[in-house]
Amino acid sequence: MTLRTGLMAVTLMICGGSFGGCINSSGGLENRAVWSESATPAAFDGAASNSGQIARAVDTYTAAATPGNAGYKVGPQDVLDVSVFQVPELTRSVQVSDIGTVNLPLVGEVAAAGKTSREIERDLASKLGAKYVRSPQVTVFVKEYNSQRVTVEGAVKKPGVYPVRGKNSLTQFIAMAEGLDHDTASSTVVVFRSNEGKRYAAKFDIKEIMAGRADDPPIQQDDIIVVDSSTSKEVFSYLVKALPAVAVFSLLQ
Structure with missing residues (x-):
């Protein structure tokens, strides 16, 4: 229609x-x-x-x-600003792929589509904290709502x-x-x-x-x-x- x-x-x-x-x-x-x-x-x-x-x-x-409210769920083609406190090499803008993932140093592909920015923060902090960064403070903002x-x-x-x-x-x-x-x-x-x-x-x-x-x-x-x-x-x-x-x-x- x-x-x-x-x-x-x-x-x-x-x-x-x-x-x-x-x-x-x-x-x-x-x-x-x-x-x-x-x-x-x-x-x-x-x-x-x-x-x-x-x-x-x-x-x-x-x-x-x-x-931009806290309940917004990220979708494919959205652009995220990811920052890790005192780890500038991990701070960057990344675009969500067509299959709903983002690719970041150390942790590789992480599922993002269908999640809020807070949920993505927790996932990244968990993955970074498991092997690479002690008590990481991760912040995720949606920069572009392309989805x-x-x-x-x-x-x-x-x-x-x-x-x-x-x-x-x-x-x-x-x-x-x-x-x-x-x-x-x-x-x-x-x-x-x-x-x-x-x-x-x-x-x-x-x-x-x-x-x-x-x-x-x-x-x-x-x-x-x-x-x-x-x-x-x-x-x-x-x-x-x-x-x-x-x-x-x-x-x-």
Whole structure:
């Protein structure tokens, strides 16, 4: 299934009557993105009245959207910065191979894919400490998140799939796509996201963000960013109108 076909399938499902996820907008949430775990407007309205719950939801969204968090699992083609305290010859940048390993002096090949940086630190410390270095202090940072991708579509100059490198925001991915196509772009951007098998979407005003009047939301791996345009198909335009006016992630299915 192509990206455009997938988007059409999602939007056709919504336009076919499954509006449970197109939750109503609520005052006081402008420019903030939150997860709505319910598909019903009434449930969301109740949550919106609880400022503490909203604040926790924002924190949860921000943490989940940050690839540099401690739970990030390394993948093939990621680049790691490895350092061993007081052993400079072991300090270097290494790229994870297609089979998910890194090759380092003394210890040879070490499995990295599917592990967090902390888990890789422990593995390296164990291998180095067994034969070569007494009580090694190993630090591993993810320098480039090349195994993670974000798709940018719609009214941008260079639509495509782009790597997640560090903590990237919406405007940074728009910049990677060489900016808006000003001949056709509107101010509306929709971010599609999957979480635990569920599909969400949120609407943002990119011009307000670029002007500094709205927060620039963090983007996470596998997000699909679609910049609305004057030439958008009717079904997508219908979805844009159905989403809340504020930056709320609404359940689609």
